[in-house]
Amino acid sequence: MLEVDSVSKSFAALRALQEVSLRVGGGEIVGLIGPNGSGKSTLFDIITGFQRRDEGKVLFQGAPIHASSPDAIARLGLIRTFQHSEGGQRMTALDNLMAAARNQIEANLPSALLLLPRVLRLERANVARAKEILSLLGLSAIGNEHVGNISGGQRKLVDLGRILMAKPQLCLLDEPTAGVNPSLINVVIDTLIVMRRDEGITLLIVEHNMRAVSELCDKVYVLAAGRVIAEGTPAEIQNEEAVISSYLGSRRAAYQ
Ligand SMILES: Nc1ncnc2c1ncn2[C@@H]1O[C@H](COP(=O)(O)OP(=O)(O)OP(=O)(O)O)[C@@H](O)[C@H]1O
Ligand SMILES: [Mg+2]
Secondary structure (H helix, E strand, O other): OEEEEEEEEEEOOEEEEEEEEEEEOOOOEEEEEOOOOOOHHHHHHHHOOOOOOOEEEEEEOOEEOOOOOHHHHHHHOEEEOOOOOOOOOOOEHHHHHHHHHHHHHHHHOOOHHHHHHHHHHHHHHHHHHHHHHHHHOOOHHHOOOEHHHOOHHHHHHHHHHHHHHHOOOEEEEEOOOOOOOHHHHHHHHHHHHHHHHHHOOEEEEEOOEHHHHHHHOOEEEEEEOOEEEEEEOHHHHHOOHHHHHHHHOOOOOEOO
8 A cells, every 4th residue: 555665865964764665555554663763753754745755756555656745645545643733723622523524525526515415414424423433532521622722642532533534545643642641542552443443544653652563563664763674563573683772672662
């Protein structure tokens, strides 16, 4: 579904990514781990069109996307969350989910006005679906709260709710458990399992919580200083000396 082929990116003298290659197959959950500053978010920016690569190729479902805009890439069915989510703070949680679905309607119906009855029907179905998703996420009680007023962890769950509404083919998640209260981390893990199993959404996730990585990921790539230093199953990479010395031995990798 996604092929990153020998992508390099520099910021002035800093070589943020050096000949990075990775593959994500349809239906997989693939992890991307590595120390702070190793280039994980930069790679996400490049895959989703927010930054341009210097060299290499990015293919989504076989077609090159490294010259496409974020909007064009999203319309193909590839979306992402941000490490620090800030969108939609002045909207309620429910409206955030509705907005994610409305984008779908606008993308799919060329002339929404001509199809008004159908749009109204879709809108009603979307409200029902949004409420169902809030319930799945344990957020029913805060559906009418402004997202700016809820906890960082709950905001991360709203981000996941937006993805369930948008139903992309592939979603890139940048640290879905970061800042999430330990008691909610299982809700995040369970939601990602539902995304793949029930919605058929393929996932590429940056994650420092190694328990989440082990429970979720079929395959993991390890970045260090802009290079892929290891790839394999969670069990395989956890035994690699280079991974332990550059990352797993550090304080950032968490196991709780
Ligand atoms: N727009 C930019 N301009 C200049 N340097 C940048 C830019 N974006 C990222 N960098 C640098 O590129 C390197 C990789 O950063 P990136 O944010 O991709 O790391 P990361 O692996 O996501 O780290 P973290 O785990 O802290 O989120 C860092 O040294 C960072 O300072
Ligand atoms: Mg990052």
